[in-house]
Amino acid sequence: MIKNIQVIFVFLTALAAFSCSDSQRKLPYLGNKQVGENGDTVFHTIRDFKFVNQDNDTITNEAYKDKIYISDFFFTSCPTICPVMKTQMLRVYEKFKDNPQVGILSHTIDPRHDSVQVLKAYRDRLGIKGNMWQFVTGEQDDIYEIAQKFYMVSAMEDSAAKEEGGFVHSGAFILTDKQRHVRGMYDGTKEEEVTKLIKDIQLLLSEQP
Amino acid sequence: MKKSLCVIFSGFLLASCGSSEEIKYEQYLVNGEQHYLKHCSNCHQADGSGLKDLYPPLAGSDFLNNKELVICLIRNGMSGEIKVNGKVYNQPMPGNKQLYELDIAELTTYIYTKWGNSKEITEVSSVKKTLGECKTKE
Numbered sequence: 289m290i291k292n293i294q295v296i297f298v299f300l301t302a303l304a305a306f307s308c309s310d311s312q313r314k315l316p317y318l319g320n321k322q323v324g325e326n327g328d329t330v331f332h333t334i335r336d337f338k339f340v341n342q343d344n345d346t347i348t349n350e351a352y353k354d355k356i357y358i359s360d361f362f363f364t365s366c367p368t369i370c371p372v373m374k375t376q377m378l379r380v381y382e383k384f385k386d387n388p389q390v391g392i393l394s395h396t397i398d399p400r401h402d403s404v405q406v407l408k409a410y411r412d413r414l415g416i417k418g419n420m421w422q423f424v425t426g427e428q429d430d431i432y433e434i435a436q437k438f439y440m441v442s443a444m445e446d447s448a449a450k451e452e453g454g455f456v457h458s459g460a461f462i463l464t465d466k467q468r469h470v471r472g473m474y475d476g477t478k479e480e481e482v483t484k485l486i487k488d489i490q491l492l493l494s495e496q497p
Numbered sequence: 498m499k500k501s502l503c504v505i506f507s508g509f510l511l512a513s514c515g516s517s518e519e520i521k522y523e524q525y526l527v528n529g530e531q532h533y534l535k536h537c538s539n540c541h542q543a544d545g546s547g548l549k550d551l552y553p554p555l556a557g558s559d560f561l562n563n564k565e566l567v568i569c570l571i572r573n574g575m576s577g578e579i580k581v582n583g584k585v586y587n588q589p590m591p592g593n594k595q596l597y598e599l600d601i602a603e604l605t606t607y608i609y610t611k612w613g614n615s616k617e618i619t620e621v622s623s624v625k626k627t628l629g630e631c632k633t634k635e
């Protein structure tokens with residue numbers, strides 16, 4: 289009898305250990321937290337936005353309502369990290385392109401050069417179809433502001449950064465949940481980080497079905 | 498007996514080192530790969546496959562048939578349309594003014610060994626000569 293209990297105990301321990309695996313992990317809320325009027329925690333939230341996409345359509349936060357989405361900041365003539373970022377973002381696209389709950393939002397930080405037509409050609413050549421992955425442009429200040437204050441990444445013009453193509457920007461991919469809270473930041477130039485991003489998207493999907 | 502073994506062994510050692518020309522070739526390949534990973538693979542990818550319709554491949558590329566043009570491109574970059582394997586690409590490529598002629602020689606040796614069916618060094622002297630004759634200088 290005692291032996292039986294021991295066996296059951298071992299079995300239960302094993303079960304407990306298993307249930308603590310990846311599926312129980314919860315993504316953090318990034319950015320400043322505040323206490324709301326009724327005492328609830330108010331998490332950092334991406335503000336409303338309005339940009340123009342590669343088809344000259346207006347894209348607002350409404351397009352990402354009820355979607356988990358991944359954002360980045362790039363420019364089409366970027367000779368350094370952007371091609372790597374796009375190579376990696378393509379992995380995310382391939383994995384989730386048929387899932388209506390996931391979106392990608394790529395902002396140009398060089399709106400003077402990256403017109404709607406330039407973005408469209410770039411997107412077409414990357415082989416992107418459908419609405420899942422939007423490439424947007426807008427007022428430069430507006431893009432820099434949302435990048436710095438809300439997505440918490442660097443993006444600015446810097447004529448001294450000649451080798452980088454005249455702009456300084458982060459290679460981050462920002463993961464945002466359905467309430468526009470930032471839930472993860474990943475280095476979009478590193479394969480293993482993007483592998484983690486893909487896992488975290490799946491985790492977030494199970495948290496917010 | 499011991500002495501003769503020693504001689505035989507030394508002989509082996511010498512033979513395994515290969516000729517100085519082979520050592521130089523190996524060195525060019527190692528350094529060339531470093532240059533490639535630093536300056537080229539962001540766009541053209543580590544395996545030379547390019548990126549979709551944006552950046553052309555080096556692997557299996559008919560563009561490698563013109564080595565002089567490749568050397569000029571590495572140094573000066575280009576913009577506008579370019580046809581590779583019958584497909585038109587149109588993304589600017591920045592030049593690499595900071596590379597020394599030796600760097601370009603090593604890089605070219607690496608590229609042509611990997612994707613150009615070549616087993617020989619692109620010499621610094623020929624890089625120098627080619628660069629002096631490039632048509633477009635930005």
